Amino acid sequence: AMDTDLSSQDRKDLDKFIKFFALKTVQVIVQARLGEKICTRSSSSPTGSDWFNLAIKDIPEVTHEAKKALAGQLPAVGRSMCVEISLKTSEGDSMELEIWCLEMNEKCDKEIKVSYTVYNRLSLLLKSLLAITRVTPAYRLSRKQGHEYVILYRIYFGEVQLSGLGEGFQTVRVGTVGTPVGTITLSCAYRINLAFMSTRQFERTPPIMGIIIDHFVDRPYPSSSPMHPCNYRAGEDNGAVYPSVEDSQEVCTTSFSTSPPSQCVFTVTKAHFQTPPPVVTDTLKVPVMGLAFSHQLSSSRLSYQPAALGVGSADLGYPVLFAGGLNAAHPHQLIGPGKEGGVPPVPSQPAHGTQADQERMCTPVDGVHYSAATPSSSEDTETVSNSSEGKCGSPHDLLETIFIRKVGAFVNKPINQVTMANLDIPFAMFAPKNVELEDNDPMVNPPESPETESPLQGSLHSEGSSGSSTGNTHDDFVMIDFKPAFSKDDILPMDLGTFYREFQNPPQLSSLSIDIGAQSMAEDLDSLPEKLAVHEKNVKEFDAFVETLQ
């Protein structure tokens, strides 16, 4: 019916509201990730420029980026405006934390009054956005940025891409507003897979398989959409002139050289923007301007692949994130990197199966396959399945894994010569500083190997070997230098035999090791008699209490 069609004035108003709503949404999100407390004043006399009756500052660069991304369009069905928030360490490793999506669906509310109800509801939605931006995990991360990492934002327009958030990401809906042309939805998908591998595991087993780039997405939109730092300092003077980067129209290839650590070679379509040095200096004031990775690069992730490649990499995500990073079981528990000068104790309950995974990693690798196998689906059962949509599925991308040999792995030298900083692990600087002594390093002195013989051992070393795997097999072992077929490998320059020898004696389960287990055990044992005495005294009360719980 004609009377329900939107009048042209209403249509114009609605478009304007949506446009400014989108711009204000971006401002709220980016400002909430600046790392500072925001404060604006109320004003009883309305000024013309306070959209939605809210005092939200407009950072010019942010508005500029938003307008550039929107390119004159408005969010519509299939064309969403997304603000991607990511974290970048001073060593250049980055990771997506959140995607805020402003979407439009087809559900129209023809009856609603544009100039009044829609406007007020958009205002309410912005208030909700203000509130919600403080309760996702990235907020606390962003408040502590500066020395070791920065928070970046990127705006894009089009299809929502959630694949960079890892498995099991959560979504929170901020709100919806119905309009005559569709329903506006504002939501946030945020990564929770920030599990930090326990310090024990990291100390004992330096990266065995090296770093694997486990995810590589060819962004569909060739136009560059650069990342920007959230802690923008409005300074014209950008300091150094950065080296220019060669042009390329093709898909970006990222490769990491072994030294210096984590140096990315990336290409951008057009060097409009300066590329900064990858290191964030100590002075907070340095404007880390225009961290301009092309979005192809920004989608690549690093993750630490455990020895047992059967394990779904998705579960482990970013194992060595930073000392005291976010624990998947306690997403809001944040211990600032480097703040306490060490790593806090890992909670005893397993966090989303990482504990179980960690123990898996210590078990021997049966069969010496270390090719890029797709992980078995059984391993994925522990993934927190909250990511219902947009799952690109990193397991499938394992076909593109690359193994890189790192200093420190496979090298039979005392580990105290290899500091953590040299290891090309992402976020290595956040790893615990206390490095194990040579004596405890299983790579140097492998512990007693288990009784069971692996079938492979028998077949490989049929001549002149002691046969059994007990005792100090290093010495009993007579190594026959033979070249098994297919063993030549450019990436891992060691032969099959050496590899097998190195890995046939896996480190013991940490829970079984005397020195670490014994300490807490001793304490527990000491306090037992005392506790028992107290409990015996109160036995009647406890019995009664148990009754009440039934």
Next chain:
Amino acid sequence: SCPLSTRCCAPSGAGPAMNCRAEVLEVSVEGRQVEEAMLAVLHTVLLHRSTGKFHYKKEGTYSIGTVGTQDVDCDFIDFAYVRVSSEELDRALRKAVGEFKDALRSSGSDGMGQISLEFYQKKKSRWPFSDECIPWELWTIKVNVVNLANEQERQICREKVGEKLCEKIINIVEVMNRHEYLPKMPTQSEVDNVFDTSLKDVQPYLYKISYQITDSLGTSVTTTMRRLIKDTLAL
């Protein structure tokens, strides 16, 4: 503990019956966290239930002032929230929450109570009847104060309560997003029946805060322990 959303009929007899929606939130906190937790919830609700000051113009139209916001960091909870930039409103809330906290403390060691934030409309009645207050939205925060034994537990409590409050904020926003009944925008003569126009910089809907302290139970070991264990499980 998700907020319960129930509808109950308005208590008033005269006039059309109106739905008053009620939301209940529950938190378990340590004594020193009570104030910040209450303020976080109340401010978040009021952020959504306050507008700028209305300025009525000649033809019955009005313009609306601007609401500023600011971040508040909690000292005893790993948590931060946004509140409306209005010192008057903040003072009013702090006063109410302070009274609640004192009442909780003096009630005994068990520390259970609830604080309610009610939004209402005034309906003027002819003399000799007094004006009616018709609630249209009621937020109740049930508080359970726990006592912790050592510093490690306190640290865990800081973090856990922070997480819980994040959930509460999300719950509050969910309710706000339902776009359910809100009083009609009033004419100039009616504005004081809908909004609190006494503040100089913002204009919240008419509200009142009240609280109740649950009767303190016996302080036997069984009761305290049962609650602690249930709290731990709930946390």
